[in-house]
Amino acid sequence: MAYVVPKESCSGKVLNVDFGKGNKALNIGGENCLPFLSFEGELPNRPVIAYEIQDIPPVDWPDTVQNAYKDVSGDPVTWAKYCQNELKAKAIALRLVSTHPDRDNHSAEDAAITIKDVLSAIEVPLIILGSNHIEKDATVLVAAAEAASGYNCIIGKAQEGNYKTIVAAALAHNHKLIAMSELDINLAKQLNILITQMGFDKEKLITDPMCSALGYGLEYTYSVMERIRLAGLMQNDATMQPPILGDVGMYVWKVKETVASESDVPEWGTLAERGVAWEAMTATGMIIAGTNLLIMRHPKAIETVEKTIAELI
Amino acid sequence: MALTGVQIFKFLPKTNCKKCGFPTCLAFAMALAQGKISLEKCPDVSEEAKKTLGEASAPPIRTFALGAGDNAVKLGGETVLFRHDKKFFNPCALAINIKDSLGDDELVENATWVATSELNRVGQKLRVDAISVEYASNNSAQYEKAVKLVAEKAPDAAIILNCKDAVAAEAAVKAIAARKPLIYAATNENADAMANIAKTHGVPLCASAQGLEALSALTEKLQGLGVNDIVLDSGAKTAKEIIEHNTQIRRSALKKGFKPLGFPVLNCVIREDSILEATIASVAIAKYASIVILSSIEKWKNLVLFTLRQNIYTDPQVPMQVEQKIYNIGEPTAESPLMITTNFSLTYFIVSGEIENSKVPSRLAVMDSEGLSVLTAWAAGKFTAAKIAQFIKDSGIEGQIKHKELIIPGQVAILSGALEDKLEGWKITVGPREANAIPTFLKGRVA
Numbered sequence: 001m002a003y004v005v006p007k008e009s010c011s012g013k014v015l016n017v018d019f020g021k022g023n024k025a026l027n028i029g030g031e032n033c034l035p036f037l038s039f040e041g042e043l044p045n046r047p048v049i050a051y052e053i054q055d056i057p058p059v060d061w062p063d064t065v066q067n068a069y070k071d072v073s074g075d076p077v078t079w080a081k082y083c084q085n086e087l088k089a090k091a092i093a094l095r096l097v098s099t100h101p102d103r104d105n106h107s108a109e110d111a112a113i114t115i116k117d118v119l120s121a122i123e124v125p126l127i128i129l130g131s132n133h134i135e136k137d138a139t140v141l142v143a144a145a146e147a148a149s150g151y152n153c154i155i156g157k158a159q160e161g162n163y164k165t166i167v168a169a170a171l172a173h174n175h176k177l178i179a180m181s182e183l184d185i186n187l188a189k190q191l192n193i194l195i196t197q198m199g200f201d202k203e204k205l206i207t208d209p210m211c212s213a214l215g216y217g218l219e220y221t222y223s224v225m226e227r228i229r230l231a232g233l234m235q236n237d238a239t240m241q242p243p244i245l246g247d248v249g250m251y252v253w254k255v256k257e258t259v260a261s262e263s264d265v266p267e268w269g270t271l272a273e274r275g276v277a278w279e280a281m282t283a284t285g286m287i288i289a290g291t292n293l294l295i296m297r298h299p300k301a302i303e304t305v306e307k308t309i310a311e312l313i
Numbered sequence: 314m315a316l317t318g319v320q321i322f323k324f325l326p327k328t329n330c331k332k333c334g335f336p337t338c339l340a341f342a343m344a345l346a347q348g349k350i351s352l353e354k355c356p357d358v359s360e361e362a363k364k365t366l367g368e369a370s371a372p373p374i375r376t377f378a379l380g381a382g383d384n385a386v387k388l389g390g391e392t393v394l395f396r397h398d399k400k401f402f403n404p405c406a407l408a409i410n411i412k413d414s415l416g417d418d419e420l421v422e423n424a425t426w427v428a429t430s431e432l433n434r435v436g437q438k439l440r441v442d443a444i445s446v447e448y449a450s451n452n453s454a455q456y457e458k459a460v461k462l463v464a465e466k467a468p469d470a471a472i473i474l475n476c477k478d479a480v481a482a483e484a485a486v487k488a489i490a491a492r493k494p495l496i497y498a499a500t501n502e503n504a505d506a507m508a509n510i511a512k513t514h515g516v517p518l519c520a521s522a523q524g525l526e527a528l529s530a531l532t533e534k535l536q537g538l539g540v541n542d543i544v545l546d547s548g549a550k551t552a553k554e555i556i557e558h559n560t561q562i563r564r565s566a567l568k569k570g571f572k573p574l575g576f577p578v579l580n581c582v583i584r585e586d587s588i589l590e591a592t593i594a595s596v597a598i599a600k601y602a603s604i605v606i607l608s609s610i611e612k613w614k615n616l617v618l619f620t621l622r623q624n625i626y627t628d629p630q631v632p633m634q635v636e637q638k639i640y641n642i643g644e645p646t647a648e649s650p651l652m653i654t655t656n657f658s659l660t661y662f663i664v665s666g667e668i669e670n671s672k673v674p675s676r677l678a679v680m681d682s683e684g685l686s687v688l689t690a691w692a693a694g695k696f697t698a699a700k701i702a703q704f705i706k707d708s709g710i711e712g713q714i715k716h717k718e719l720i721i722p723g724q725v726a727i728l729s730g731a732l733e734d735k736l737e738g739w740k741i742t743v744g745p746r747e748a749n750a751i752p753t754f755l756k757g758r759v760a
């Protein structure tokens with residue numbers, strides 16, 4: 001029996017989204033085949049990893065990852081510059097944690113100042129994330145979009161409960177937008193439809209179907225992502241073609257396996273490697289399922305995933 | 314490709330003699346088409362029919378065991394490309410590679426680690442499944458000795474003979490024949506000799522070639538030589554080659570019914586950087602490998618790889634669940650605290666583990682919520698005040714304890730008012746939101 005390469009061609013294509021400006025601008029998406037199957041399609045852009053930073057010191061991060069930034073995380077500008085200059089970050093994701101009412105409840109105006117400071121200190125593209133408080137994000141992200149006007153940022157996350165004001169702001173200031181739903185392909189589709197019905201261009205959207213950590217629901221995120229990709233590529237469903245985001249770090253660096261010391265659980269081995277590997281493995285699972293953009297925390301985990309991506313393309 | 318019952322029926326004797334246990338040949342044919350029974354149950358089937366039907370009714374990816382005994386690992390037998398389409402059935406075996414040129418002490422140390430590597434996660438036992446012994450010494454006697462030593466020190470592990478020298482491989486197979494080692498590998502150069510060894514000793518054989526065309530030709534040759542339990546090594550080295558080759562192999566087998574590639578796949582992912590080795594292994598695990606060979610499996614790596622494999626291989630339709638009942642943790646008395654949670658395995662094992670850590674004997678009431686986590690179950694209306702109250706009443710726990718206090722998960726604090734209304738005479742206490750705060754919480758109550 002003669003072997004014939006079983007190629008499948010896709011009728012659809014993942015949308016190409018660019019963000020940032022100047023020679024540091026980046027592109028994600030654009031592929032017309034399932035993840036890394038370059039024998040049957042084109043993959044013009046490699047997945048991008050953004051380094052996550054916060055507007056306040058990351059006191060709630062476990063030591064393994066807090067220590068990696070201990071000299072720079074006192075203020076977001078120093079932290080951002082360190083990621084760009086020392087760690088060679090290609091993109092930075094600034095999370096406005098301090099605005100959460102249960103944290104420091106900083107105002108939208110405070111957030112706008114931080115954003116301007118960070119933007120003027122770096123050249124790589126910036127992703128601006130709220131504190132994931134539905135009501136507060138609706139005002140914070142509006143101010144953020146304005147403060148970052150002209151920088152072609154990605155802002156997020158717009159969710160079912162707050163998308164209207166955030167979409168309007170992203171539209172007015174020409175940013176890209178993350179639409180997040182809760183681990184359900186139909187909810188992801190529905191939110192994309194609602195957003196585009198407001199006149200927002202689908203070619204500026206990024207879908208976040210919600211991440212989950214290795215051992216804590218990774219299989220759900222993995223399969224939702226695979227199904228989104230199959231719908232966009234095989235069935236040519238235009239509402240399922242935006243690039244996919246995996247917000248990995250925040251889900252990983254809270255599970256017990258990234259926190260518990262070796263003396264508490266000797267059978268789990270060294271904590272430093274365990275934490276880094278937990279983040280790297282989660283991220284690898286996501287890119288295999290179709291993620292185009294990752295937000296991660298630990299430099300060593302990011303380095304490992306970059307090497308993995310280099311091997312995949 | 315699979316045949317229908319009617320197509321199969323044409324090949325049967327049509328005597329309705331019932332010796333197969335079915336009332337008619339047609340009924341037997343229908344059962345055969347659904348894979349419920351094997352053709353051997355009909356004693357009168359002709360040789361010609363056996364040949365035609367045997368090939369057609371064989372599963373698209375052959376299934377057989379790696380190793381022998383209770384811990385043998387089932388390989389192959391997969392039926393889909395994406396886990397959401399049904400599920401992945403036979404979790405990939407993880408193997409550690411050891412060179413025979415290491416000193417005895419190091420061989421023993423590695424083999425002992427494998428023998429004691431068992432971990433428990435979410436109710437499943439996870440362990441390093443196999444040891445690949447590499448023929449690095451170029452000395453057949455040394456190889457045989459190393460293989461024997463490793464096999465003896467890791468009595469439950471499957472053994473992979475990573476050796477292309479037929480003479481050395483044969484001596485090693487003979488030394489541990491009862492363990493049914495996998496020979497790795499037959500190549501174009503040694504195919505005849507290796508096939509002969511595999512056939513004589515009834516052990517599986519890995520076919521190794523560069524690329525899928527050469528590999529198909531090799532497996533056809535091996536089958537022609539009478540070897541059926543074959544593992545595939547396409548020579549994939551980089552993550553890109555792994556994902557592309559493995560995808561093509563699985564597609565060929567499942568969608569094209571291409572028999573020469575209808576076998577389980579082996580990937581060797583050895584890298585210098587141990588964390589990178591783990592991520593490359595995860596590419597192989599997610600994308601269809603049945604055996605992954607690594608250079609090292611430290612404790613942390615053991616845990617991450619097993620967890621990933623467990624995630625990929627869980628049934629996407631049915632979350633892992635535990636039985637609804639009131640579990641005793643430690644030796645609770647009539648005064649001991651009573652807590653409630655849902656029957657999602659992950660939730661149960663995390664919570665019960667933390668209660669154990671607290672060393673405070675307790676009862677944990679686990680309520681059937683169709684395997685959903687606390688918040689998911691609450692959001693889906695399966696962990697409501699009414700249902701919890703009903704469950705507590707029906708459980709008969711009231712007769713067994715002296716107090717009437719129920720501790721609920723902090724994430725569903727919102728339920729406490731309604732629960733106090735529905736469970737008359739009970740006090741509802743809101744516990745911590747995260748399980749890792751349970752030990753402090755429970756110890757604080759005792760003090």
Ligand code: B12
Nearest residue numbers: 184217632654660685686687688689692693722744747748
């Ligand atoms: C995986 C997941 C799913 C999976 C289901 C997984 C499962 N088997 O349960 C799927 C995709 C099916 C799903 C579906 C839905 N989900 Co859901 N899901 C999640 C996710 C990502 C993780 C849940 C999880 O596994 N947690 C891990 C387990 C171990 O946590 P846990 O059971 O709560 O236990 C912890 C604590 O509660 C505590 N604890 C537990 N028991 C006890 C007991 C005591 C006494 C104490 C003190 C402590 C304690 O200890 C544990 C560890 O700390 C969460 C978001 C997130 N990242 O947390 C959303 C989440 C739970 N889902 C949510 C929703 C809304 C839904 C849906 C209703 C919506 C939808 N997408 O259609 C459906 C409903 C399902 C249905 N059948 O109808 C919401 C709930 C919102 C809310 N606050 O009500 C969440 C929070 C997402 C969000 N951010 O909005 N989901």
Ligand code: SF4
Nearest residue numbers: 329330331333338355
């Ligand atoms: S044993 Fe064979 S011949 Fe007899 S009824 Fe069954 S299928 Fe028909």
